[in-house]
Amino acid sequence: MEYISMTKDQLQAEHEKVSKAFEALKAKNLKLDMSRGKPGKAQLDLVSDILTVLAKPEDCVVDGLDARNYGELAGLKCAREYFAEVLGCKPEECFAGGNASLTLMYDTISKAYTHGLLHSEKPWAKLDKVKFLCPSPGYDRHFKISQSFGMELITIAMTETGPDMDAVEEAVKDPAVKGMWCVPKYSNPEGIIYSAETIDRIAHLKPAASDFLLMWDNAYCVHEFDGDYVPFPDMLSLCREAGNPDMVFEYASTSKITLPGAGVSVMAASVDNMKYMTGLLGIQSISYDKVNQLRHVKYLQNKAHTLELMKKHAAIMKPKFDAVVNTLDKEIAPLGIATWKRPKGGYFVSLDTMDGLAKRTLALCKEAGVVMTGAGATFPYGVDPRDRNIRIAPSLPPVEELETAIDVFCTCLKLAALEKLLAV
Amino acid sequence: MEYISMTKDQLQAEHEKVSKAFEALKAKNLKLDMSRGKPGKAQLDLVSDILTVLAKPEDCVVDGLDARNYGELAGLKCAREYFAEVLGCKPEECFAGGNASLTLMYDTISKAYTHGLLHSEKPWAKLDKVKFLCPSPGYDRHFKISQSFGMELITIAMTETGPDMDAVEEAVKDPAVKGMWCVPKYSNPEGIIYSAETIDRIAHLKPAASDFLLMWDNAYCVHEFDGDYVPFPDMLSLCREAGNPDMVFEYASTSKITLPGAGVSVMAASVDNMKYMTGLLGIQSISYDKVNQLRHVKYLQNKAHTLELMKKHAAIMKPKFDAVVNTLDKEIAPLGIATWKRPKGGYFVSLDTMDGLAKRTLALCKEAGVVMTGAGATFPYGVDPRDRNIRIAPSLPPVEELETAIDVFCTCLKLAALEKLLAV
Numbered sequence: 130m131e132y133i134s135m136t137k138d139q140l141q142a143e144h145e146k147v148s149k150a151f152e153a154l155k156a157k158n159l160k161l162d163m164s165r166g167k168p169g170k171a172q173l174d175l176v177s178d179i180l181t182v183l184a185k186p187e188d189c190v191v192d193g194l195d196a197r198n199y200g201e202l203a204g205l206k207c208a209r210e211y212f213a214e215v216l217g218c219k220p221e222e223c224f225a226g227g228n229a230s231l232t233l234m235y236d237t238i239s240k241a242y243t244h245g246l247l248h249s250e251k252p253w254a255k256l257d258k259v260k261f262l263c264p265s266p267g268y269d270r271h272f273k274i275s276q277s278f279g280m281e282l283i284t285i286a287m288t289e290t291g292p293d294m295d296a297v298e299e300a301v302k303d304p305a306v307k308g309m310w311c312v313p314k315y316s317n318p319e320g321i322i323y324s325a326e327t328i329d330r331i332a333h334l335k336p337a338a339s340d341f342l343l344m345w346d347n348a349y350c351v352h353e354f355d356g357d358y359v360p361f362p363d364m365l366s367l368c369r370e371a372g373n374p375d376m377v378f379e380y381a382s383t384s385k386i387t388l389p390g391a392g393v394s395v396m397a398a399s400v401d402n403m404k405y406m407t408g409l410l411g412i413q414s415i416s417y418d419k420v421n422q423l424r425h426v427k428y429l430q431n432k433a434h435t436l437e438l439m440k441k442h443a444a445i446m447k448p449k450f451d452a453v454v455n456t457l458d459k460e461i462a463p464l465g466i467a468t469w470k471r472p473k474g475g476y477f478v479s480l481d482t483m484d485g486l487a488k489r490t491l492a493l494c495k496e497a498g499v500v501m502t503g504a505g506a507t508f509p510y511g512v513d514p515r516d517r518n519i520r521i522a523p524s525l526p527p528v529e530e531l532e533t534a535i536d537v538f539c540t541c542l543k544l545a546a547l548e549k550l551l552a553v
Numbered sequence: 554m555e556y557i558s559m560t561k562d563q564l565q566a567e568h569e570k571v572s573k574a575f576e577a578l579k580a581k582n583l584k585l586d587m588s589r590g591k592p593g594k595a596q597l598d599l600v601s602d603i604l605t606v607l608a609k610p611e612d613c614v615v616d617g618l619d620a621r622n623y624g625e626l627a628g629l630k631c632a633r634e635y636f637a638e639v640l641g642c643k644p645e646e647c648f649a650g651g652n653a654s655l656t657l658m659y660d661t662i663s664k665a666y667t668h669g670l671l672h673s674e675k676p677w678a679k680l681d682k683v684k685f686l687c688p689s690p691g692y693d694r695h696f697k698i699s700q701s702f703g704m705e706l707i708t709i710a711m712t713e714t715g716p717d718m719d720a721v722e723e724a725v726k727d728p729a730v731k732g733m734w735c736v737p738k739y740s741n742p743e744g745i746i747y748s749a750e751t752i753d754r755i756a757h758l759k760p761a762a763s764d765f766l767l768m769w770d771n772a773y774c775v776h777e778f779d780g781d782y783v784p785f786p787d788m789l790s791l792c793r794e795a796g797n798p799d800m801v802f803e804y805a806s807t808s809k810i811t812l813p814g815a816g817v818s819v820m821a822a823s824v825d826n827m828k829y830m831t832g833l834l835g836i837q838s839i840s841y842d843k844v845n846q847l848r849h850v851k852y853l854q855n856k857a858h859t860l861e862l863m864k865k866h867a868a869i870m871k872p873k874f875d876a877v878v879n880t881l882d883k884e885i886a887p888l889g890i891a892t893w894k895r896p897k898g899g900y901f902v903s904l905d906t907m908d909g910l911a912k913r914t915l916a917l918c919k920e921a922g923v924v925m926t927g928a929g930a931t932f933p934y935g936v937d938p939r940d941r942n943i944r945i946a947p948s949l950p951p952v953e954e955l956e957t958a959i960d961v962f963c964t965c966l967k968l969a970a971l972e973k974l975l976a977v
Binding site for chain 2: 274
């Protein structure tokens with residue numbers, strides 16, 4: 130029975146029941162973490178062979194180049210080729226970096242501020258106002274980069290097919306709007322794959338800003354955990370064909386393919402952008418860790434072999450997502466107090482409570498020893514205008530712990546809803 | 554006989570002889586590189602065991618933390634402890650980063666521009682003018698970072714004991730002077746160790762700028778190749794004692810201890826600076842490569858063990874420096890056309906020709922197939938006002954190749970001098 134249809138007596142009886150359950154869970158002194166998209170230990174153990182794939186000096190030489198020494202700012206040729214195959218672009222459009230694509234994203238924005246981009250009239254630091262489009266719910270670390278530089282963050286609603294493109298097309302008429310954050314495949318947190326139409330409309334944008342920066346974070350490009358690999362178009366080609374060759378910077382990494390703290394990142398962009406950016410990046414670095422790049426290429430080999438590995442990750446991930454979504458389907462769906470999606474890839478389940486319940490639900494979770502991503506984190510400035518979106522990250526805990534954690538979560542969600550309905 | 558004392562006939566005879574030697578060398582179609590401070594293959598092979606020091610999942614866990622996963626922005630505890638011992642500061646003052654200290658230096662300056670430092674009134678990007686002190690000859694990549702941000706580079710003369718401190722103390726009275734580059738031990742390129750008095754005067758500077766930034770690049774902190782390890786004071790303590798606790802940022806890395814492209818870097822600063830900078834660095838990175846940090850700590854163990862390894866590097870390096878300096882002593886010293894020092898650590902030999910000969914000498918070297926660091930590179934804007942300083946980097950070529958290269962160099966230097974003396 131939906132809570133909304135219950136009488137006050139029924140709600141009070143339910144509140145008493147759920148409160149008891151909550152107290153019982155609290156008494157367990159749990160310490161569980163569903164806060165971040167961290168792979169679990171079983172996933173890390175999957176790839177242990179990468180640790181020793183380079184064992185001798187001669188293993189470190191590739192294409193006549195010693196990966197151990199300085200040089201090759203844009204990365205090993207074989208690493209650029211590997212990423213080009215995975216992303217569907219060209220090797221010369223790929224810059225293989227260090228362990229974090231987030232750092233490459235930050236570097237791009239930072240350089241826009243200090244030096245300007247290829248088509249900037251001046252560095253963004255010299256502008257009175259810079260605005261950036263933030264499809265929301267979205268990735269908190271993206272928004273925090275923009276916020277850190279003092280940009281005005283413009284919330285764009287997410288739809289089933291990606292960002293609300295009518296709103297985006299309208300917004301980019303403002304020359305102060307300098308770019309947009311996108312996680313186009315298995316969006317963080319909703320797990321939405323942008324539709325072909327959405328992608329086409331993005332590629333064909335006619336921004337007033339000549340240096341509009343499309344931040345295309347393809348973080349989950351091969352990260353299906355339910356079903357087969359879903360092909361995805363190369364945004365560099367689409368932008369080029371649409372007459373916007375230099376608008377897009379794409380990012381990805383092996384953080385959730387091999388080791389989260391010790392993977393290899395990639396930035397892909399037009400050859401003109403690559404030339405411009407390597408000119409700037411060459412001031413801050415002689416080269417990134419090519420030994421780790423070579424380790425990765427030898428271990429991952431190519432896209433087909435990578436997809437085989439991703440099937441093994443999927444076998445670990447799917448039961449965790451099932452545990453979350455099946456429990457929500459069973460425990461919460463009948464009560465009518467929240468909605469969510471069943472994603473097929475990525476790292477999150479996005480849940481919307483009734484308006485105004487996200488903060489309270491997560492405060493209760495914390496009380497019961499379950500840490501979740503902070504309420505509001507998926508919106509600009511950390512403020513969810515309807516206080517309803519909750520990002521659930523099921524990847525880190527083992528299934529048994531996860532089942533307890535999601536049990537806690539459902540109890541807290543019910544309690545928050547009952548408190549609200551009883552207070553009316 | 555010194556060239557300067559030769560008659561025109563003697564000079565012409567010598568010119569003929571040296572020209573022939575030059576043509577003979579050119580005919581060998583050499584391709585030798587003394588341009589950068591790159592370790593040679595024998596040095597890289599020294600540390601091959603580091604490749605497999607982490608082989609199994611359980612090897613990757615330290616202090617209860619799995620180095621493979623996300624987290625620990627400031628680096629593994631054991632890595633911070635390792636660097637603190639090497640540098641003589643405290644673990645909580647150390648930030649263990651990625652593969653390049655250059656990147657940490659760039660990040661510090663970049664954040665001064667975009668966000669300001671701890672004691673900045675505003676971000677440097679908002680200032681009309683930023684000036685930076687560049688003791689010269691110095692490291693080209695330092696100067697290029699400053700230049701890239703549009704700073705005005707102020708040349709400070711280097712003396713036998715470090716930067717000319719009278720000039721430095723005068724210069725910092727200008728509030729637009731925001732900092733200074735230093736390589737205090739085995740300075741690049743001269744191999745000078747700053748004297749205790751110089752260091753003390755630097756620590757006691759009273760800059761007009763409240764956010765004066767002392768860039769203390771301790772790149773060669775354990776890099777003796779001739780004689781025993783030379784202890785060096787902890788600049789963080791000295792600045793703290795002098796009432797300038799937040800003035801200094803120190804940098805170092807294992808690039809020339811283990812693998813140049815795949816080492817670990819460190820930034821050391823006061824705890825207040827550390828808190829401020831990690832707040833900013835946390836926007837651009839979740840964490841650096843902790844697997845590589847752990848690899849390094851397990852392999853290098855501690856300072857004493859590191860110094861043992863450095864003795865092995867020294868055994869490879871010393872014959873190369875001897876080859877260069879002994880040849881110069883034998884071939885060039887009697888001619889009175891250049892001066893140089895015999896360093897005991899670091900990666901370079903710095904040579905001053907007679908005024909106006911550096912460019913021509915290096916152009917001749919290039920013609921004969923020997924690549925050297927570009928003339929002027931050791932001065933701000935790449936312009937050596939007396940066109941005389943040449944940085945020789947003997948580390949990369951094997952000794953046999955090096956002997957040929959230095960032979961070419963001496964021949965070119967003689968030829969350039971003779972051309973000049975005959976043209977008078």
